[in-house]
Amino acid sequence: MEQIVYLNGALVPRSQARISPFDLGFLYGYGLFETMRAYSGLIFRLGIHMERLRRSAALIGLPLEALDLGKACYDTLKANNLADGRIRLTVSIGEGEATPNPPKHPRPTALVIAASYTPPSAKTYQKGYKAVVSLIHQNSQSPLSRLKTVNYLNQLLARREAKEKGADEAILLNESGLLCEGSTNNIFLVSKGNLTTPDEESGCLPGITRQVVIELAKELGLKVAEREVRLEELLNADEAFLTSSLIELMPLTEVNGKPIGESKRGKVTERLMSAYKEAVVKETKQGA
């Protein structure tokens, strides 16, 4: 069966989904997105994703009030007979003129793509990711660093750099050389049993999974510090891991060829990985 996508209110086969090339999302990157994961028919933390999207949309002048995007996500999932998978929601300011002025009366383009998702293997979750520090830096002095915009080429190029260097992931520092984030995820350090993660002022995306992990860690009685983090702290940490809606928590066991801690998945990381899985199961049952 051909993939079905949601586009501006309609569910259509992928091959028939078409937008204008005058869409300012295409011409100027004037758009936002969310990546979510569905488990047993439940889109995990959909409400928080929608909240972040609407907050970001208000900041860049993208009117989303008229759209029921949460329903669109579920409709797309169901239209593709998926109970589990990944969901990508994209909204742009819609069609305009090919000039750097937003349309006076924007009619946003909304797109939902749902697809099956194969997580990294159990072996990968056991060994963890190897990362390199990218030559590309993130810019904490742009409001965009805190928004999930489609201006994503920096991250894609950092990712390419990592692959070329034989690594799984790229870590981006900010313009001051402070730790910021992975190319498509947030980063946590474990030292003496407690967590540290770069604060939003460092220029990282306020990730939803990052937020869930902070909550779970506190429930487990761990201290969590959100603050400026130096790269050396990462290299000297006992454990480290990356977070995103798709990979959930992924151990980070090597950076620039240097082992993190004992270069294997750590105990605190394991506890949080389990806690995340449990939270998913719990919410899935409540949702059912």
Add this chain to the structure above:
Amino acid sequence: MEQIVYLNGALVPRSQARISPFDLGFLYGYGLFETMRAYSGLIFRLGIHMERLRRSAALIGLPLEALDLGKACYDTLKANNLADGRIRLTVSIGEGEATPNPPKHPRPTALVIAASYTPPSAKTYQKGYKAVVSLIHQNSQSPLSRLKTVNYLNQLLARREAKEKGADEAILLNESGLLCEGSTNNIFLVSKGNLTTPDEESGCLPGITRQVVIELAKELGLKVAEREVRLEELLNADEAFLTSSLIELMPLTEVNGKPIGESKRGKVTERLMSAYKEAVVKETKQGA
């Protein structure tokens, strides 16, 4: 007559021009663009625009070899019965999956839009632009700062900030607080009869009009320094102006409410504005 656009080899009416929303230009900003101006049927410095585009495309892994984009620009101009106007050429890596991985065998999307262009009024060119220094900073530590990518939301937000503050243009500093560029143009200072402009290391786009102005200035016997420039130098300059293919040279007479020099179009700026007009006329005649 409906506007005609060039899209992937065909000239089609705007209302029929459609792309897939799976285009990674739309999903991730994986694309580049050029803005050019046509005078009396000649696209000014088309060759240099194409050279920059191809150099940038090679850097981000966008294969353009098979496309005759110069011809596409002229064809679009003619299809719209335009001798004068603006041309926007956009290329993206084309359709892919909604994941942050470029397609293995990319088939780029190429779009050319030609439209009439009304320059700012003679009065505006006489009075010059008022600018504000944006709260948004440019990032010289990303390779993207030197490429004209569709990751343009930073610039659009800086432009919005300028309009909200009653200014004509926003000036972006880089992450170190050094002068970088205008939101859609480059910046030049005139001091004691000579020119200074931020170097590429400052994170500015290597503008085509910037390059033309540097050449013309040297022909006129002016010294041109490309180097790090502090904001204070701009505020203390005798004259300043902005450059882009569309506005050509626009006097900059006020920044953050403070006059630049005598707060009017300066003599050196005037000489260069004339020299640019003359270069256009000369090349138009040669092209005819």
